[in-house]
């Protein structure tokens with residue numbers, strides 16, 4: 048894990064309320080694995096005091112790493128105004144990422160909204176023939192064009208709540224129809240998005256026996272396993288009862304989480 052001042056290379060709007068930022072750090076980019084995250088100070092002062100967590104969305108040219116972020120509150124609004132050349136304090140890469148799937152088996156990447164960020168990075172490590180990318184949004188204006196993050200995926204399936212693009216309904220509907228059509232084909236699911244979506248995906252995959260890894264979000268103060276703010280209950284009644292999302296995750300096998308408690 049590195050703490051350093053990283054130069055902002057670009058910070059551009061890519062969809063309604065969504066920005067892609069590139070930061071220069073050879074140490075972070077060269078060590079980053081899909082699913083890991085950074086804790087970023089959103090400007091050069093200590094206001095706001097706490098760093099904000101963002102998934103690493105990709106790397107470029109050996110020494111640039113990308114974050115894709117959605118405007119939520121004060122910190123992300125400040126971040127959206129940061130100009131090229133500004134140096135921001137970053138710690139990372141943090142946490143445990145996704146297990147990279149072996150070739151020859153279908154991988155279903157299922158994103159809800161900005162949960163697409165770590166899955167864009169994961170998609171780069173999977174052969175396109177093995178990859179199906181499913182992404183759910185509220186509406187067309189929120190849809191993130193994967194090519195803006197430098198990714199071309201032949202099989203991308205979109206769902207929007209209001210039907211303005213792709214399937215009208217939930218992204219989990221796409222997973223259920225895939226499972227109905229695919230019969231006994233073996234596949235693995237990787238998912239990140241809002242909690243209610245992850246709960247549904249966990250229920251579907253645990254019930255069917257499909258392997259599934261999810262990237263969880265939790266409020267994080269330190270990002271290092273020191274403050275307890277990110278604790279989630281494990282499904283195990285032995286061994287570790289609570290996980291720290293920042294240190295033990297953010298990626299977990301879906302079956303290892305006590306979904307009823309969160």
Ligand SMILES: Cc1cc2nc3c(=O)[nH]c(=O)nc-3n(C[C@H](O)[C@H](O)[C@H](O)COP(=O)(O)OP(=O)(O)OC[C@H]3O[C@@H](n4cnc5c(N)ncnc54)[C@H](O)[C@@H]3O)c2cc1C
Pocket residue numbers: 084099100101102103114115116117118119120121122123124161164165263264265266267297
């Ligand atoms: C491991 C991890 C990875 C993450 N990766 C990304 C990423 O790649 N891109 C990205 O855009 N965001 C990501 N997030 C979420 C991001 O950290 C928060 O959106 C951000 O910290 C909000 O900061 P803020 O100062 O703008 O909002 P705050 O002022 O902190 O919060 C403003 C309001 O938004 C609510 N809020 C705060 N965080 C969230 C949240 N995560 N989801 C929904 N509502 C929230 C608060 O309850 C509050 O009402 C990640 C979070 C974690 C834990």
Ligand code: FES
Pocket residue numbers: 266267268269270271272273274275276277278291292293294
């Ligand atoms: S954020 Fe402090 S322990 Fe996880």
